[in-house]
Amino acid sequence: MGCDQIDGFSASDSSWDVTWRVSFKCACVGWGGGGSSHDLTCRTWPHGTPRSSSLQASQRRPYRSFSQALKSSSAVFCVLLTATAWNCAIMASPYLSGWSKNRPPSRGEYNVYSTFQSHEPEFDYLKSLEIEEKINKIRWLPQQNAAHFLLSTNDKTIKLWKISERDKRAEGYNLKDEDGRLRDPFRITSLRVPVLMPMDLMVEASPRRIFANAHTYHINSISVNSDYETYLSADDLRINLWHLEITDRSFNIVDIKPANMEELTEVITAAECHPLQCNVFVYSSSKGTIRLCDMRAAALCDRHSKFFEEPEDPSSRSFFSEIISSISDVKFSHSGRYMMTRDYLSVKVWDLNMENRPVETYQVHEYLRSKLCSLYENDCIFDKFECCWNGTDSAIMTGSYNNFFRMFDRNTRRDITLEASRENSKPRAMLKPRKVCTGGKRKKDEISVDSLDFNKKILHTAWHPKENVIAVAATNNLYIFQDKIN
Amino acid sequence: MINTMECAVDAQSLISISLRKIHNSRTQRGGIKLHKNLLVSYVLRNARQVYMNEKYAEIYRMQQYEEVMTVCNEIQELNPLDLMEDCEEQTGDCCGSANESASLCGALLPVSHQAPSVQHIQPSSACSVPLALQNEEVCKAPDPSFYRSCCAEAYPVSNCDFSPVNNMHCNKTTVLDLDTHVVTTVENGYLHQDCCASLQQCCQGAQSPAKKRKLDFGYYVSEIEEVPDFTPCKRAKFEDSSYVSTEHLDTSNISNLISIFGSGFTGLVSRQADLEQALNGQFCSKQALASLGAWTRAIVAF
Numbered sequence: 001m002g003c004d005q006i007d008g009f010s011a012s013d014s015s016w017d018v019t020w021r022v023s024f025k026c027a028c029v030g031w032g033g034g035g036s037s038h039d040l041t042c043r044t045w046p047h048g049t050p051r052s053s054s055l056q057a058s059q060r061r062p063y064r065s066f067s068q069a070l071k072s073s074s075a076v077f078c079v080l081l082t083a084t085a086w087n088c089a090i091m092a093s094p095y096l097s098g099w100s101k102n103r104p105p106s107r108g109e110y111n112v113y114s115t116f117q118s119h120e121p122e123f124d125y126l127k128s129l130e131i132e133e134k135i136n137k138i139r140w141l142p143q144q145n146a147a148h149f150l151l152s153t154n155d156k157t158i159k160l161w162k163i164s165e166r167d168k169r170a171e172g173y174n175l176k177d178e179d180g181r182l183r184d185p186f187r188i189t190s191l192r193v194p195v196l197m198p199m200d201l202m203v204e205a206s207p208r209r210i211f212a213n214a215h216t217y218h219i220n221s222i223s224v225n226s227d228y229e230t231y232l233s234a235d236d237l238r239i240n241l242w243h244l245e246i247t248d249r250s251f252n253i254v255d256i257k258p259a260n261m262e263e264l265t266e267v268i269t270a271a272e273c274h275p276l277q278c279n280v281f282v283y284s285s286s287k288g289t290i291r292l293c294d295m296r297a298a299a300l301c302d303r304h305s306k307f308f309e310e311p312e313d314p315s316s317r318s319f320f321s322e323i324i325s326s327i328s329d330v331k332f333s334h335s336g337r338y339m340m341t342r343d344y345l346s347v348k349v350w351d352l353n354m355e356n357r358p359v360e361t362y363q364v365h366e367y368l369r370s371k372l373c374s375l376y377e378n379d380c381i382f383d384k385f386e387c388c389w390n391g392t393d394s395a396i397m398t399g400s401y402n403n404f405f406r407m408f409d410r411n412t413r414r415d416i417t418l419e420a421s422r423e424n425s426k427p428r429a430m431l432k433p434r435k436v437c438t439g440g441k442r443k444k445d446e447i448s449v450d451s452l453d454f455n456k457k458i459l460h461t462a463w464h465p466k467e468n469v470i471a472v473a474a475t476n477n478l479y480i481f482q483d484k485i486n
Numbered sequence: 487m488i489n490t491m492e493c494a495v496d497a498q499s500l501i502s503i504s505l506r507k508i509h510n511s512r513t514q515r516g517g518i519k520l521h522k523n524l525l526v527s528y529v530l531r532n533a534r535q536v537y538m539n540e541k542y543a544e545i546y547r548m549q550q551y552e553e554v555m556t557v558c559n560e561i562q563e564l565n566p567l568d569l570m571e572d573c574e575e576q577t578g579d580c581c582g583s584a585n586e587s588a589s590l591c592g593a594l595l596p597v598s599h600q601a602p603s604v605q606h607i608q609p610s611s612a613c614s615v616p617l618a619l620q621n622e623e624v625c626k627a628p629d630p631s632f633y634r635s636c637c638a639e640a641y642p643v644s645n646c647d648f649s650p651v652n653n654m655h656c657n658k659t660t661v662l663d664l665d666t667h668v669v670t671t672v673e674n675g676y677l678h679q680d681c682c683a684s685l686q687q688c689c690q691g692a693q694s695p696a697k698k699r700k701l702d703f704g705y706y707v708s709e710i711e712e713v714p715d716f717t718p719c720k721r722a723k724f725e726d727s728s729y730v731s732t733e734h735l736d737t738s739n740i741s742n743l744i745s746i747f748g749s750g751f752t753g754l755v756s757r758q759a760d761l762e763q764a765l766n767g768q769f770c771s772k773q774a775l776a777s778l779g780a781w782t783r784a785i786v787a788f
Binding site for chain 1 (some may be wrong): 501503507515516517519520521522524525528529532533536665
C-alpha cells in the first residue's frame with residue numbers, strides 16, 4: 001500500500017477524502033427515542049437549518065433502531081447513489097445542503113433528507129412470535145417522476161414508500177381562510193384564484209403498497225426487476241415474485257423446503273434479479289452455491305439453469321467450514337456479465353458463463369481464519385457483509401471489522417483498506433490506507449489482529465453509479481467519501 | 487475486542503457453546519432464525535463427529551485389547567495351536583466388521599467410559615449398546631432387532647444418570663407446521679418404518695453403505711473416499727420452527743434441532759434448578775453426549 005499510485009483511485013496515499021459525516025444518534029432519536037415512537041409522519045428539514053440545532057441528541061435507542069436508522073438512511077444515500085435521480089439532487093452538495101439560496105454551495109455538504117418509520121413491531125398471535133420492526137433490506141425503484149419510490153422490508157412484510165417533496169402551497173382559497181377554517185359564506189364578497197407560493201421544503205413519505213403475509217420464514221432479500229413492474233422477495237426457503245401494483249397476490253417461483261424438514265441442509269441467503277434480462281435471477285445458498293434460474297423455463301424454478309459452485313478445498317476444512325462458506329450477499333455487475341458473492345472471508349467474482357469456479361477471488365480479511373473460534377463465540381461469524389460494484393464494474397468494495405472497508409481494483413489487482421471513523425475523518429481530510437499486521441513484527445501504523453474492534457463492523461456500503469463517491473455505513477454513523485480526482 | 491486467549495477449539499466446548507446459542511435463540515426477539523441455527527447445527531455436528539471419533543478410537547483400542555486377551559486366554563486352555571488361528575481370524579473378523587458396525591452404530595451411540603463391562607441390550611425399546619457389546623454382536627450375526635432398536639434410541643443404560651428420563655420414550659408431543667398450520671400429535675419412542683428400513687439396508691451387507699455412513703461421520707478421517715450419493719437420512723438434519731412429525735429420527739442426529747429443542751433441555755437436566763448449571767459448558771456437553779436418548783423427542787412448536 002503506501003504511496004503507490006492506484007489506477008482508478010488517485011494520487012498519493014488515497015484519494016478518498018471525507019466529504020460528509022452525519023451522526024446517527026440524532027436520527028434515531030428523532031425516530032423513536034423519547035416520546036413519539038412509531039410515529040409515521042416524517043421529519044422535515046426546513047430551509048437553512050443547520051444540522052446541529054435541529055437534531056437534539058438524547059438517549060440512545062437499542063441496537064435495532066440503529067440498524068434501522070442506518071439502513072434507511074444509508075439507503076437514502078444509496079439511492080442518491082444508485083439512481084440517476086442523484087443527478088438532480090446532485091450536486092448533491094449544493095442542492096441538499098443549501099436549502100436556502102443564500103448559503104453558498106459547499107462541496108460535499110449533506111443534510112439528512114428524510115426520516116421516517118417504515119415498519120412497526122408486530123405480534124403473530126398464531127405462532128406466538130414477535131415480528132421485529134428491524135428493516136432487513138431497502139431497494140430503490142428507478143425514478144420515473146419527481147418522487148422517489150423505495151421498497152423496504154422487515155422479516156415478514158414489504159412496503160412500497162413514496163418520498164415526495166413539496167415546496168409550494170396554494171394560498172388564497174375562497175372557502176377557507178389561511179388557518180384552514182371555513183369562512184362564513186356570507187362574508188365572501190369577491191372571488192380570487194389561489195396562487196402557488198413557495199414554502200419551506202417538506203419531504204413526505206407515504207406508504208403506497210403493503211405486501212404482507214407471503215412469507216413464512218424471514219425475508220432476507222428483495223430485488224427490483226429490470227422490467228420495473230415486478231420484484232422478487234426471498235426468505236430462507238422460498239422466493240416470491242410480486243407485481244408492484246398488486247398486493248394481494250404473489251407467485252412462488254422457488255421453493256426449497258424439503259418434504260421432511262429434517263432433511264434441510266441449506267437455506268436461501270440472497271437473491272437478485274438480473275439487471276438487464278428480466279427473466280433471469282440468481283439466488284445464493286448457505287452452502288456457498290449460487291443458482292441461476294430462468295423464469296421462462298417453468299412456473300416453479302426449482303430446477304436451476306446454472307449452478308455455480310467452487311469445490312471446497314479439503315485441506316482447509318474446520319469446524320466452521322459451513323459457516324464461512326455461507327454466502328451473505330450476491331450482486332450482479334452493471335453489465336450483467338458478472339456477479340459477485342460475499343462469504344465471510346472473501347469476495348468472489350463469477351463469470352455467468354463459467355459455473356465451476358469464480359474468475360476472481362479476493363481475500364477480505366484472511367487473518368481472521370485463525371480466529372474463527374472466538375468469532376463464533378461472540379457471534380461475529382454470523383455477520384452478513386454486503387459488497388458492491390462501482391459504476392464501471394472495474395472495482396469492488398466490501399466492509400470488514402474495526403470500521404475498515406476494502407476496495408479491490410479488478411484491472412490492476414490492487415487493493416486498499418480504509419477506515420471510516422470519526423477520529424480520522426475531518427471533512428476534506430485525506431484517508432490514509434490502513435494495514436492489518438498478520439504476524440511477525442508489527443510495523444508502525446499497522447494494527448494487529450488482536451486489537452481489532454469487532455463491534456465496529458461495516459456491513460453496508462454503496463458506490464455511486466457514475467462517480468467515485470461512496471457511502472459507508474458504520475454502526476451508527478454514515479460516511480460519504482469522494483475521490484479527489486473528481 | 488476478542489479475547490486474545492484462543493478459545494479452546496476442542497469439540498466438547500464447541501458443543502456446549504453451540505447448545506447455548508441454540509437455547510438462547512429460542513428467547514430471541516423475532517423468532518428463531520433458521521439460517522443461523524442451521525449453521526450452528528453444522529458446527530455442532532462437526533464437533534460431535536470429532537468427539538465421537540476420538541472417543542471411539544480410544545474405546546476401540548481398549549476393547550480390542552480386552553477381547554483379544556479374553557479370547558486368547560480361553561482358547562489357550564483348550565488347544566493352543568489350532569485355535570490360535572481361529573482366534574486371530576475371529577478377532578480380525580470382529581475387528582474388521584466391528585470397524586464397520588462400530589462406525590455405523592458407534593457414531594450413533596454415546597461413548598461409554600465403562601465399556602469393558604459387557605452390557606445387555608434392552609429388549610425392543612432401546613438399545614444401549616456400547617461398543618463392547620457391538621463387537622460381540624457383530625461377530626455373531628447382524629441382529630435385526632439390534633439395528634431396529636438402534637434406530638429408536640441409543641443411550642447407555644448403566645452409566646446414564648437419567649434413566650428415569652430416558653425410559654420415558656413414549657412422549658406425546660404436539661407439533662405445529664408453520665406452513666400448513668396443521669397440528670399433529672406425535673408419539674415418540676418407536677421409529678417410522680422408513681427410517682428403520684433404510685437404516686437396516688445400510689447396516690447390512692456391503693462396505694459401501696457403511697462407508698457412506700462413515701463418510702458422513704468421519705469427516706476428519708482421512709482415508710474415507712468420496713461416495714457420490716448420500717441417502718437423505720444420512721445428511722445433517724435440521725429442524726426449525728416449522729415441524730412435521732419426527733418419524734424419521736436418526737439417533738446420530740445431534741444436528742436435528744427437533745431433538746434438541748424437543749428435549750427442552752429437560753433431557754439434559756433433571757430439574758429446572760439445574761438449568762443454569764446445565765448451561766455451564768462442561769456439564770452441558772457431557773450430559774448431552776451421555777443422554778442421547780433425550781435428544782430424540784419430538785419438538786414442540788415455538
